[in-house]
Amino acid sequence: MRTPAIEEIVAQLQEKYNRPTSGIHLVRLGESAQFCTNPAYVQPVRDVLDLKRGAPLSQAALEVLAVIAYNQPVTKAFVEQVRGVDCSGVIASLLQKNLLEERGRLELPGRPLLYGTTDTFLRCFQLSSLEELPPPPSSEEEDAPSSEA
Numbered sequence: 001m002r003t004p005a006i007e008e009i010v011a012q013l014q015e016k017y018n019r020p021t022s023g024i025h026l027v028r029l030g031e032s033a034q035f036c037t038n039p040a041y042v043q044p045v046r047d048v049l050d051l052k053r054g055a056p057l058s059q060a061a062l063e064v065l066a067v068i069a070y071n072q073p074v075t076k077a078f079v080e081q082v083r084g085v086d087c088s089g090v091i092a093s094l095l096q097k098n099l100l101e102e103r104g105r106l107e108l109p110g111r112p113l114l115y116g117t118t119d120t121f122l123r124c125f126q127l128s129s130l131e132e133l134p135p136p137p138s139s140e141e142e143d144a145p146s147s148e149a
Contacts, residue, residue, distance in 0.1 A: 010026070010028070010033050013026050013033075014026045017035070020038075020040065022038055023037070023038055023041055024036065024037060024038060025037070025038050025039070027123070027128065028128040028129075029119045029122050029123060029128060029129075030119065030122065030128065030129050030130075032119065034119075034123070036123070058090075060083075060085075060087075060090050061090050061093065061094060063083060064079055064083070064087055064090045064091060064094060065094065065099060065100075065117070065121065067079050067082050067083065068100060068115055068116065068117060069117050069121070069130060069133060070133065070136055072103070072114075072115065072116035072117060072130075073103040073104070073114035073115060073116045074114065074115060074116075075106055075112040075113065075114060075115070076088065076091055076112065076113065076115070077112060079091070079115075091115065095115075097120075098118055098120040099117065099118060099120055099121045099124065100115050100116070100117060100118065100121070101115070101116060101117075101118045102114070102115060103115060103116040117130070
């Protein structure tokens with residue numbers, strides 16, 4: 001938990017480093033903060049380090065991430081019930097990419113694993129906390145007929 005003194009120091013550091021001409025920025029990730037490359041200089045840094053951008057996430061991976069981000073911590077069975085298909089491979093891939101993490105076990109028979117998102121997830125989607133996620137569509141919006149003619 002951050003104290004007012006820590007908040008003030010983080011704010012001062014952000015003011016110092018988060019300038020358009022600075023090579024680094026200080027970003028907040030929930031209760032933590034991290035220095036990262038200024039977004040304006042990401043491509044030149046990648047070119048110098050010869051880093052390739054990771055493959056884009058599949059539609060299935062984005063759906064699994066959304067289900068988990070909005071409902072975490074959740075079991076694989078919950079995600080599969082929401083999506084209606086097996087999610088084992090997608091969850092394994094997202095764990096490997098460090099976008100998901102194991103958050104313990106549910107106190108039910110078989111003690112299924114619980115999953116949640118990581119700080120890497122926040123960083124990749126440029127969020128400082130899960131509260132910045134857009135609200136999920138309401139069921140009325142999903143069921144409403146299209147007004148297009």
